[in-house]
Amino acid sequence: MRIGVFDSGYGGLTILEQFRALLPQYDYVYLGDNARTPYGTRSFEVVYQYTLQCVKKLFEMDCALVILACNTASAKALRTIQQKDLPLIDPNRRVLGVIRPTVEAIGNLTQSRHVGLLGTEGTIQSGSYPMEIQKIYPDITVTGQACPMWVPLIENNEYHSEGADYFVKKYIDQLLENDPQIDTLVLACTHYPLLLDKIKMHAPKHMHIVSQGPIIAQSLADYLQRHAEIETKLDKNGQCIFYTTESVEKFKQSASTFLHESIQAHHLSW
Ligand code: DGL
Numbered sequence: 652m653r654i655g656v657f658d659s660g661y662g663g664l665t666i667l668e669q670f671r672a673l674l675p676q677y678d679y680v681y682l683g684d685n686a687r688t689p690y691g692t693r694s695f696e697v698v699y700q701y702t703l704q705c706v707k708k709l710f711e712m713d714c715a716l717v718i719l720a721c722n723t724a725s726a727k728a729l730r731t732i733q734q735k736d737l738p739l740i741d742p743n744r745r746v747l748g749v750i751r752p753t754v755e756a757i758g759n760l761t762q763s764r765h766v767g768l769l770g771t772e773g774t775i776q777s778g779s780y781p782m783e784i785q786k787i788y789p790d791i792t793v794t795g796q797a798c799p800m801w802v803p804l805i806e807n808n809e810y811h812s813e814g815a816d817y818f819v820k821k822y823i824d825q826l827l828e829n830d831p832q833i834d835t836l837v838l839a840c841t842h843y844p845l846l847l848d849k850i851k852m853h854a855p856k857h858m859h860i861v862s863q864g865p866i867i868a869q870s871l872a873d874y875l876q877r878h879a880e881i882e883t884k885l886d887k888n889g890q891c892i893f894y895t896t897e898s899v900e901k902f903k904q905s906a907s908t909f910l911h912e913s914i915q916a917h918h919l920s921w
Contacts, residue, residue: 652884653678654871655714657705660688660806662842663720664909666749667891669864670718673872676887680712682919683906685897689802690723691771691840698773702728703736706746708919712894715884716745718871722770722839722863725750726777745881749841752870753863754783757791757837760859765792765832769822769850770839772797780839794833796826798840805842808905810849819846820853827855835859845909894919 656667660683667681682705684690690698702724709717719725725748732746757766768780775795784793800818804810827833836858838844844862851860875882893916895902902916 652713652715653680653886655679655706655709655712655717656681656720657702657709657717657724658683658719658721658841659690659701659723660685660802660842661845661905661909662802662805662840664906665841665844665862665864666718666720666867668910669868670871671891673865673868674875675889678886678888679891680709680714680894681891682709682894683896683902685806685895685902687896688806689771690721691773691797691802692799693773695727695773695777698723698727699731703732704921706732706736707740708894708921710740710744712892714744715881716747718867719746719748720841720867722749722841723773724748726774726779743880745878747871747874749863749867750779750783750839752866753837753839753861754780754787755870756866757784757835757861758788760861761791761835763832763834764788764790765794765830766835766837767826767830767833768793768795768837768839769798769801769826769843770795771802772799774839780837792830792832794826794830796822796829798822798843801846802840802842805845808908810845815846816849816853819849823850823853833858835861837861838863893917 729748775797781793804815899916907913
C-alpha cells in the first residue's frame with residue numbers, strides 16, 4: 652500500500668518534497684485537484700465534499716494513509732472525515748492533517764509570544780489555528796492575515812513576477828500593522844513556501860518564518876514509528892505517482908519546475 656498526499660493544487664508538493672527527502676523508501680501517490688483550485692475561498696461544505704471525494708480516490712489507489720497536505724482542507728474537512736466518514740469507509744485507513752504538527756512546532760520559536768498566521772481566507776476564517784494554539788500555548792497571541800492573491804499567483808506560475816512582490820509586501824505589512832510585536836510568521840498554506848524568497852525579502856530580518864514541509868515530514872516519520880499496523884502495510888520501492896484533475900501537460904510542466912525534476916503525471920477521472 653501507499654501514502655497518499657492531497658492538495659487543492661501544487662502546494663502539497665512542498666510537503667511531498669520533504670516526505671521524499673526524509674522518508675525516501677515509501678511509495679507515494681500525489682493528487683492535486685488543480686481543476687477546482689483554489690479551495691481557500693470556498694465554503695465549508697464545498698471544501699469538505701471536494702476533499703472527501705479526493706480522499707476516496709486515493710483509497711481506491713491503495714493508499715493506507717492520506718495526508719491532507721492542505722491547510723484549508725485540514726481546517727474545514729479533516730475532523731468530519733476522521734469522525735464521520737472514515738469509520739464507514741474503512742476504519743483501518745488513516746487521514747491526517749497539517750495543522751496540529753505545525754502548531755506544536757511554534758511554541759519554541761516565538762520569544763515575544765506574538766505569532767502571525769498567513770493563510771487562505773478559509774483557513775483564517777475557520778479559526779482552527781488560534782483554537783489549536785490556545786490548547787497548547789495559552790500565552791501566545793495569534794493574529795491572522797488572509798492572503799487571497801498568493802495561491803492564484805502560484806497556480807498561474809506568476810510567483811517570481813513583480814506582481815507577486817506587490818502582494819507579498821501588502822499582506823505582510825497589513826499583518827504587522829495589526830500586531831507589530833509579531834516575531835514569528837507561520838506560512839499556514841502549503842503553497843506559500845514557493846513564495847519564501849519574496850516573503851523573506853519583505854519581512855523584517857529578525858522574523859522567524861515557519862515553513863511546514865520539514866515539520867510535517869518529521870511528524871509523519873514519528874507517526875509511522877508509533878503505528879506499526881500502518882507502517883508494515885506500506886510498500887517500500889521509493890516510487891511516486893502524480894495525478895491531477897486538470898490538464899496533465901500543465902501539471903507536468905509546473906510540478907517539474909516546483910520539484911526541480913521531470914515527472915510523469917496522469918489525469919484523474921471521477
Ligand atoms: N495549499 C492549500 C492550503 O494549504 C490551499 C490552497 C487553496 O486555496 O486551494 O491551504
